[in-house]
Amino acid sequence: MSDVTKSENTIIVTGGAGFIGANFVHAALKVGGSTVVNLDKLTYAGNLENLAALADEPRHIFVKGDIGDRQLAAELLRTHRPAAIVNFAAESHVDRSISAPDDFIQTNVVGTFNLLQEARNYWQELQGEAQSAFRFLHVSTDEVYGSLGDDDPPFSETTAYAPNSPYSASKAASDHLVRAFFHTYGLPTLTTNCSNNYGPYQFPEKLIPLVIHNALAEKPIPVYGDGANIRDWLYVTDHCRAILDVLEKGIPGGVYNIGGRSEKTNLDVVHTLCSILDELAPRESGQGYVRLITFVTDRPGHDRRYAIDAAKIEAEIGWQPEETFQSGIRKTVQWYLDHAGWVANVTSGAYRDWIETNYGER
Structure with a gap:
């Protein structure tokens, strides 16, 4: 592996070819002089096309690899001497x-x-200001908090964990490991728990890009159960700004919830998307896209409501979302309309097999 110019602004981003990670890489390179070392395993959701605009950017260094590979992690840390690790993987x-x-x-x-272990080894070898300035920022989810009733207050940083799916349980476990490495070893960690993201580069297994993709393909738009499950929606670039702000201003050991203050039922989201598509890409038949909505059997253990109380990050860090749901969702639809080639490439082969497996019998 070739060496690079060391910089106090170098950060290692894991999972930086995925949806939120790629958006963050673009944001980090845009705001200043940071060098980004981007480590991604390139599973189905990791896509180098998300980074195509950075092909000639010398401050972006892509490395294909797994965060579980401790030898690789150690080599990257030793070679690039980062001031921070941001873990999206x-x-x-x-x-x-x-x-x-x-x-x-x-x-x-x-x-x-494994990544925490190597980060700790690296951090303990740093001296003086480099050691005190180092940060390990772990990106997590609001799903670790479980499900809310209709009248329950939103999740705060002190809400007890109650994960209900293998996904949220695995993220909860990783959050606890990050917390333990701070309290046990002093590793200067930061954890962010975000609400549902949407925007450019999102793989169309998630609700919003799936609806757009199926609608434009004249396929049924699947909605789980009665469509009344509620999520708080956060535009991805707002999320990326929040992470950069926490990286700069967050207190080591701190947890920061990031939300868009935009609670919507899934059915409301689908109807909004159909309405925007009716305007921007009307069907040849003249019928509205809502005619394609199909209610399917709900998934097991489907959490009813998530909502984020973002008061802490707003007060302590000074961050607030810039996009409303109305402005962000319109930008999102337009992006997918403008990037039909990207969608076609990521929805070939394995994607079709997954859609059939997940929705075929519902």
């Missing part, structure tokens, strides 16, 4: 965790543990 889809949980334990729990 994770298996992240609830439905996949139900049908095949093994990968979730291996990546989200064992992988995070």
